[in-house]
Amino acid sequence: MRGSGQIVNRRRMIAGAGAAVLGTLLPGGAGAGRATDNALLPKLTDGRHWRIGYAETMPYGNYAGTLASIVKGLDALSWLNGAARMPYDAGQTDSQALWRWLSAHDLGPRIRFVADGWYGGLDQAPAEPILQRLESGGDIDLMIVMGTIAGRKLAVDRHSVPTLVFSTTNAVAAGIVAAAEQSGRDHVWAHVDPQRYYRQLRIFHETFGFRRLGIAYENSPAGRAIASIADIEAMAGQLGYELVARHVQAPAGPDDQERYYADLAAAWSDLAQRVDAMYITFGRWSLDRFPALVRVFQERGIPTFSQLGPEEVAQGALMSVARGDFDGIGQFGASVIARLANGERLADMRQIYFDTPTIAWNLAVASRMGYRPAMSALLAADNIYTSLRAVP
Template identity: 40%
Template sequence: MTKHCRWIAVLLLLLSLPLATARAAADAPANLQPTLNQGKKWRIGYLEGGPYANYPQVLKSVINGLAALGWLEPVAFPQDKDVNVPANLWKWIGANVKSDYLEFPADAFYTSRWDEASRAKTKEAALTRLATAKDIDLMIAMGTWAGQDLANDRNTVPTLVFSSTDPIAAGIVKSVGDSGRDNINARLDPTIHERQLRLFHDIIGFKKLGVAYEDSVAGKSYAALPAIEQVAAERGFTVVPCFTKASTPDTAEAEASVIQCARQLAPNIDAMYLTIQKGLTPRSLPQVMEALNGNNVPTFSQNGSDEVRQGALLSLALAGFKYVGRFHAETMAGVFHGAKPRQLPQLFEDPPKIAINLQEAQIIGYDPPVDIIAASDEIYQEIEPAPAKAP
């Protein structure tokens, strides 16, 4: 089968998937209607490993999902970029969201700032409060670090893990069908990265795939390394790694490590999988792309269409997180109606949306077939101007 025919086969498979709903009706919690907690509002807390670009988007989508279900009034988020910092967004939500049923206490926000030393202290503070104060009814664990820190015997508060790349490999949950703990639920799409990589390989047909990630358990989990190795063995391409720094409170240091890896990998690869990590940011991405473009290296963003808009060639986007936000909101409603998180579905596959940047295609000399253009849901004609440069 030729590369182009393989692409068409994959495309038809993608388009045959339901564009659908956040979850099948049969799997949804029985009752999603707003209700009080014995006459009081439900109090929600938040823990993250550190700030990351996707986290505010996911949190906003969950708030919008809750509004759609009637748990709070519709929200108009400010356009101020400062609000896209998770700590600031949480503070804004607590002060501005109007609800007769839910409360988001300002002091229930915890972040480890991507620092191992801070992580131990933050974890202890959150677990101690949950066990002793008993003033939080549900915790949002945003990302892999947060999920790992709350999925243990010390925490009995219902906890929903959002935006974790691979909760099973990270030891947060036992399997797709069973979290392993009554109070834990983690959204899972176990084949998303395999689908991304197969699609990328069908389109480009590369033989050497560059991957930059931190050489740690968390770094490998964020990068979905098991999925990368699985598809590499299946398709017969070589994975060329480069190790970055992510578990550091210094964002500039993390960014510099990703840029350096791009420069190191570029002459030795024929494609690059841009993996989720602290150092790949809107500030560092232009320099990453500059290094790769100098060698005409096509790229696929694990993270989604935001990075395509900013210069990556391709991605399988997440529809602005709309559907996953509704999924999480329904899970929260199920918990508030008495279901244990473990009893609620964890499997959720976003409706597929293909994104491509045509200016990037021109820069690296890639002429996308008409079929790809016709099938792309998000087509960016140019690369979004970059913010201030990373070091």
């Protein structure tokens, strides 16, 4: 069992039944499997090693999980060794502790994780010190970047250090890459899943058949990109629901956070009176504040879907789409690094990858709303939560 109130991961127990149910809602097949191409095996013969740095938007389980799985993928491809000893626990959000271990251990002659090359908090911290370091071209050969905000700040033309961006909402809409298929720049690459939010909204609409969907986001080019508003608007046209939007200015810094929480609470309270479903887009709240914020929808019986993922379902959203593990994206990311190190151009590399997701439910939220999910939906779920945090 992992985490308070969560039923143990059910993938191994009901994989067959879950896949059958999800088959009616999700496109079949993942975008890539385990690579066995000889082009991915090390070809370096001159003793060179790749010095890797890392940056992330904020602490988040997807970031740490993706990083750990990339390391495992590189181990499987013989680019490093010892990944099995890595101190990573499923669900952990602390990538810095993982980085400290990686940089302190000898994992072979080909790859080094730069000890002072970890950067966090780019949702509010300036990127200038990192950009100056990359411009100098001195001690980092490759940057692994996690999140839309960090990607927008670092995947720029001020430097030429190869930059791989993962875990964005929409890398194309955010301007990180020029297109889904290829990045358009020699030093930038980003993982892209063009159908991710289409799948989310289709599942949500198939489940509840809502007519008025609420969303709240910052109405700026960056805010619209982070929330993938273009995809949400496109699906409104396809599925025939009305979007009811409220705009909330993102916090300018730590001193502006409480203003943001007050504005967000007001926006959500207003939407709870006007919509019959709520799509909770990516925001700047901490998870410990989320239960109090989302309670307004529970009390009015409004179903909520978290764009972010199961972390918010554990804290009070009704449902989301879960990723069973990070093995697939880790293998995909490791293959990109291997091809780059063997001399291929990032601009020519495939960026699209998706693995078949499953649904996360919070049954305590459903009970509070007076809603009973269908047994078929529960069979398709990989993460089920059964408790709610007490809210003062």
